Amino acid sequence: MASIELINLTKKFGDLTAVNDLNLVIPDKEFVALLGPSGCGKTTTMNMIAGIEMPSEGSILFGGEDMRTIPANKRDVGFVFQNYAIFTHMTVRKNLEFGLKVRGVEKSEIKRRVQNMADLMRLNDRLDWRTSKLSVNELQKVAIGRSAVTEPEIFLLDEPLSNLDAAFRAFMRTELKHLQHEFQQTMVYVTHDQIEAMSLADRIAVLDMGLLQQYGTPNEVYNKPHNTFVANFMGSPSMNLLPCRLTNGGGDHALDFGDAGTSMIEDGELMRRCKLARNADVVFGMRPEDIDIQPREVGRPGIDMEVSFVEPIGPRTVVHLSAGSHSIKVAKDKQYPIELGAKVKAEFPKGRCHIFDAESGNAIGLE
Amino acid sequence: MTKKKKPVLTTLEREGKTLGLYMTLPAQLLLLFIVAFPLCMQLYVSLSWWGPLDGVKWYYAYESLNWFGNYGEIFSDAKFWGSLGRTFLIVAVVVPVEFLLGLGLAMLFADKFPGKRVFYSIMLMPMMIVPAVAGYMFFMLFQSSGPINDILSAISGTKVDTVWLADPDLAMISVMIADIWQWTPLMFLILLAGMVGVPEDQIKAATLLGANAWHRFWRIVLPRMKTVMIIALVIRSVECFKIFDILYVMTGGGPGVATKSISVYILDLTFKDLEWSYVAAIGLFILVALSLIAVVGIYYMQAAQKKAEA
Numbered sequence: 001m002a003s004i005e006l007i008n009l010t011k012k013f014g015d016l017t018a019v020n021d022l023n024l025v026i027p028d029k030e031f032v033a034l035l036g037p038s039g040c041g042k043t044t045t046m047n048m049i050a051g052i053e054m055p056s057e058g059s060i061l062f063g064g065e066d067m068r069t070i071p072a073n074k075r076d077v078g079f080v081f082q083n084y085a086i087f088t089h090m091t092v093r094k095n096l097e098f099g100l101k102v103r104g105v106e107k108s109e110i111k112r113r114v115q116n117m118a119d120l121m122r123l124n125d126r127l128d129w130r131t132s133k134l135s136v137n138e139l140q141k142v143a144i145g146r147s148a149v150t151e152p153e154i155f156l157l158d159e160p161l162s163n164l165d166a167a168f169r170a171f172m173r174t175e176l177k178h179l180q181h182e183f184q185q186t187m188v189y190v191t192h193d194q195i196e197a198m199s200l201a202d203r204i205a206v207l208d209m210g211l212l213q214q215y216g217t218p219n220e221v222y223n224k225p226h227n228t229f230v231a232n233f234m235g236s237p238s239m240n241l242l243p244c245r246l247t248n249g250g251g252d253h254a255l256d257f258g259d260a261g262t263s264m265i266e267d268g269e270l271m272r273r274c275k276l277a278r279n280a281d282v283v284f285g286m287r288p289e290d291i292d293i294q295p296r297e298v299g300r301p302g303i304d305m306e307v308s309f310v311e312p313i314g315p316r317t318v319v320h321l322s323a324g325s326h327s328i329k330v331a332k333d334k335q336y337p338i339e340l341g342a343k344v345k346a347e348f349p350k351g352r353c354h355i356f357d358a359e360s361g362n363a364i365g366l367e
Numbered sequence: 368m369t370k371k372k373k374p375v376l377t378t379l380e381r382e383g384k385t386l387g388l389y390m391t392l393p394a395q396l397l398l399l400f401i402v403a404f405p406l407c408m409q410l411y412v413s414l415s416w417w418g419p420l421d422g423v424k425w426y427y428a429y430e431s432l433n434w435f436g437n438y439g440e441i442f443s444d445a446k447f448w449g450s451l452g453r454t455f456l457i458v459a460v461v462v463p464v465e466f467l468l469g470l471g472l473a474m475l476f477a478d479k480f481p482g483k484r485v486f487y488s489i490m491l492m493p494m495m496i497v498p499a500v501a502g503y504m505f506f507m508l509f510q511s512s513g514p515i516n517d518i519l520s521a522i523s524g525t526k527v528d529t530v531w532l533a534d535p536d537l538a539m540i541s542v543m544i545a546d547i548w549q550w551t552p553l554m555f556l557i558l559l560a561g562m563v564g565v566p567e568d569q570i571k572a573a574t575l576l577g578a579n580a581w582h583r584f585w586r587i588v589l590p591r592m593k594t595v596m597i598i599a600l601v602i603r604s605v606e607c608f609k610i611f612d613i614l615y616v617m618t619g620g621g622p623g624v625a626t627k628s629i630s631v632y633i634l635d636l637t638f639k640d641l642e643w644s645y646v647a648a649i650g651l652f653i654l655v656a657l658s659l660i661a662v663v664g665i666y667y668m669q670a671a672q673k674k675a676e677a
Binding site for chain 2: 050051052072073074075076077078079081083085086087088089090098099101102103146147150
């Protein structure tokens, strides 16, 4: 059993609070991604789990056992560094053997396990190479293999794919999934790439400024963001966030976008959430792929806008619309027929809208 | 080994090479005079019986040419072999002790601890002291009424009045202690530089793979320090072989010949016996011997480096 529990975990470096009162339960055999921008405390969290850094406050439990007094070399975690930290004075084989040798594993067993790992990682013809001759992609495989060969129950990966070229990154993503499937480890994966997090993880913990913003499945984090930070961070292009005011237009709520006009609310769910708002100042959110572009005559909720820019980015077309001081992005199919300067209506279909409190940034009335 | 192909130079490169030659010419000429000329002169004189009291200029040394007579004499010179043996003994004891002490200190200083900067400065101080002054210091310390005997008396509770520098064995030990005191810092400094050069993330990685402090030292730090270690050992061995100031001030090579090193022996030959051509021969003999030691050391160093790079 190797679940990881972080309880009130805090790490301070002088005046800087890198991790602030973090509570997280990572169930056994799950793949969890710590996602956030640079400096959000994700690597510090990882280092504390591994035992390279000691928490200022709070505790870490592995399978219910407190790790405070267990030094890093006794925690039995696999750790892959962002820069791999390969032992450059050794051959690939020696690198793979290292963890087993220092554990005093029997020679024949070491040989067998290293061979298996080399097969798995496709490093067979590189085993007796000096690591200085390897490509970045191969170094990456050695780094993962070196940690995986000791068969740790907990596997920590610190942005392992960020230095790789795009094609190999995609390949490694699937390899990692395979690896986890094979060894059934609890995996914690640090990344700033939301696509990586979404495609790999069972759960995503979104961090910002040392604080946990949201913890949930990729689906939850994407479709039910708890606040504007998560809404903005997940997805590319990111969610359109439009500040607006709630008005009582003839008994019913409407969204007043100022110089961009006003939109009615016909969506029952959105209406319910708007009624829970404490302040009239809110932020209206909508994913680029959820917005419809229609001729202006159609009378459904939305705002009249003008096409200001069209980006054809291969698989789809990103249409930039603007009205007054507001501008939004809409993601459409490739070769979407639209002209620059066209006067259209941006329509907000039912059930796809998000509404946040303008002051706190928190989602209003989320179920 | 295959012969290297001569690279084809561009005009710019050729011009650069010519300019480089002109720029370094003064330095090369200077080197010629301060290295090559004395060396040739020494070789020339060493092939004769010439001495300063002969009333003949040195360049007329060919008048008393004896070819390898001086070199032959070296092999039957018991005093020479005695001095050489004592010098090797000093090197064999002092260098390993300095190395181990330096390594231990370097390991200590590779980690953080309060007051590190202050200790660091203090650690390096012995190296900065003029060896003759250090010799005088230890001469005073080891007097029979000196502080060392006082401290030993205080510890043992009985009056200790060992005559350190008058006893053949103790005099040797005293000289060794003084040299170790003065030159351990150099060893420490070189080894620390090597130790700090070991990438920290590799040590972290080793720790997370389950390595304890001993494993980390043996398998990560040590292999990466091999080159630096050989440099430190070669430098100190060659330097220590020439031990003079500290020893001469403390014992003058005595009592008797108990601490007479090769340098002291050469000094005696030069200024007491005025055997200049013989001294020239000994000088060349030692030069060749030391060069051999250095070459072997450098060979191993390069082999280690090649292995690390390959």
